[in-house]
Amino acid sequence: MGMSVEQPLWRALVAYRVLTAGYAVALYCFSYDDRRHPLLGGAYVAVLAVWTLATLGRVMSARRCTVRFLTADLTLALTGILLTAVVDTQARIDSGSFTLPSIWTAGSVLAFAIKGGWRWAAVASSLVAAADLIERRSAARDTLHNVLLIWVASMGIGYVVEVARMSERTLARALQIEAATRERERLARDIHDGVLQVLAMVQRRGNQAGGEAAELGRMAGEQEAALRTLVSGAPIPAPSAADGAPPGPHDLRTLLAPYASSRVTLSAPGTPVLLDPAAAAQLSAAVAAALDNVRRHAGERAHAWILVEDEPDAVLVTVRDDGPGIPEGRLAAAADEGRLGVAQSIRGRLRDLGGTAVLLSLPGQGTEVELRLPRAALVQDAAAPAAANAGGTA
Template identity: 80%
Template sequence: MSVEGPLWRALVAYRVLTCAYTTAVFWYGYDDMDHPLVGGIYLGVLGAWTLGTLGRVTSAERCTRGFLAADLTLALGGILLTMVVDTQERINQGAFTLPSIWTAGSVLAFAIKGGWRWAAVASSLVAVADLVERGSGAGRDTLRNVILVWVASIGIGYVVEVARISERTLARALQIEAATRERERLARDIHDGVLQVLAMVQRRGDQAGGEAAELGRMAGEQEAALRSLISGAPLPAPRTGEAAPQGPTDLRALLAPYASARVTLSAPGTPVPLEPAVAGELAAAVGAALDNVRVHAGERAHAWILVEDEPDAVLVTVRDDGPGIPAGRLAAAAAEGRLGVAQSIRGRLRDLGGTAELLSPPGEGTEVELRLPKRAAAGEVTAVSAGGAA
């Protein structure tokens, strides 16, 4: 339900009641006026206009700019016509203008239709007309009434603008909630059917070998892609040459392309925001660790990436089921000038203000733990060295 609806209905009632009140006030002072017949003709036009345009003030769509201009012109004309119809003595004593408080309805229509800016313009025009009509007789009461109409109309216009913004925000939130629920429903259906079938095909294909193994590999890739889609994983990062992202980058977006049939990515359901340069370096370190898995554990090795968004740090763990790294192998690789682990992984994390720990018991696979404190992730990136895989 729109907040504007009750305001438009209240405006319709206000215009009818104030028109009746204005007519009664006019007939009460009829005999004391200089040209009451002219005033009676104006009141007749005002009454016909009010009743004939009730449908115009029922919604913002029907209350057009042309109608508002004509409505305000009728109110301003009545205020200025009072100088002809009434006596100067009655005007100086504070007698009502011909449209009286009906004029406020015209100003309120501007406020509901266009907000506080439109209300300020309309109420200012009414204020000028009132001051002209009063002339030298304008006193404290006139100024008080002018300011009252001006402040009230602007206040109502501002409230209407805030209500419209709130309604749009609420509508957007409801759309997101509905889309999320539908996505979750589809994810359940897919998980209960398609994903289980693809996982079974992958396992049976690996066991059967030969052409069935290739079919299993393809099924595994499709399972990983579909699982990433239904879990809401973000799109991959821009390629080289594309516009750099503005603001924080979701680390999940940079790690999502690594997921495959043999690389399982587990990440939080909510974004893991980091500065773009920091996120890029952390993702590159993960890529270097996966390169080591392919080179040293073999193409058939399975790897797992676990992303944890802790209160004070971002933790990324890369683990594989390979044979592990023999004792002294990393030191020997560094001595030979192959600095994949030393520079591409540990060097990157060191320059970011984080740490990289490597655990590799023989025969039990390798685990690389990358920890980046959030206070370091919020700072600037220093010079980062890049090396090849060990």
């Protein structure tokens, strides 16, 4: 079946062809005695009527309406227009009498428009216009009016059909995505209610039991985190440029995905967060430095959360943990001691990129690092970011 918008057009074309074929027959019979060669014209009109009835099935759909049929159909219409100059008298032609196929010709042109769009309609209507001018032997006002009418109508319908087809494909794609999303959500619910809960229970029991069971619990926790990332739609790490990946913007999600584990939860948009390769690498390194601080100062049992937000004017990455927090004045003291992890590995990287890094911490309430990279800074061709500082962290 054709698309829902296209099928009514084919049905309307069938009705148009039948009605206009009947009109052409009636019109010829009414003026039979006024023709120069009435028998020749009658033979053509009879062929036109038989052809119309015999080919009704051809104009039921785009699949049946082949290019070969369209060519034969238009040839019949053009033959009738040119044959009018032989069958009719010059006086009748000059007075504006109808051609042998009359308005049936428009149906042939409209078939081209529905089948192939406005470009096919333009070719078919141009051929009809040329035949009309040859038959009339002059560019009279009525002739030009009819030619222009066929051009505008056929090309307009062809354009509408093309737009409708694109809309239909877009709608079909959207419905497929919606169906896939619903199925994924259903699977995610089933996995969450079963597998993830079992893995979480194995992790807790293993940690409580200690020994070899603790190792089993750790592995279960890692598998739980990987499975949770999969069902939540988080990205799978992409190959690096060294592995043959094509150059171009990098998806920040793929660089941050390896940091997810049983102790680190990654939340990212469902669509790619594209950044310049250098900016994506520096932002990812800043996140790694923040997570390193969590491991060093909050302990191995601390949990961290990474939140990626793709805003219209900036990319925002937040790293939060549930550790004891940073005592007041500790960062300043670390800088005085020459330990510039936060100052250089985090704030320095963002500063070089034209962004900002804000650190919020309260004793006993954990620490939050907010990394903000404006997109305006990425558009400007600024100096290359400073090399990553691999020194000690605060």
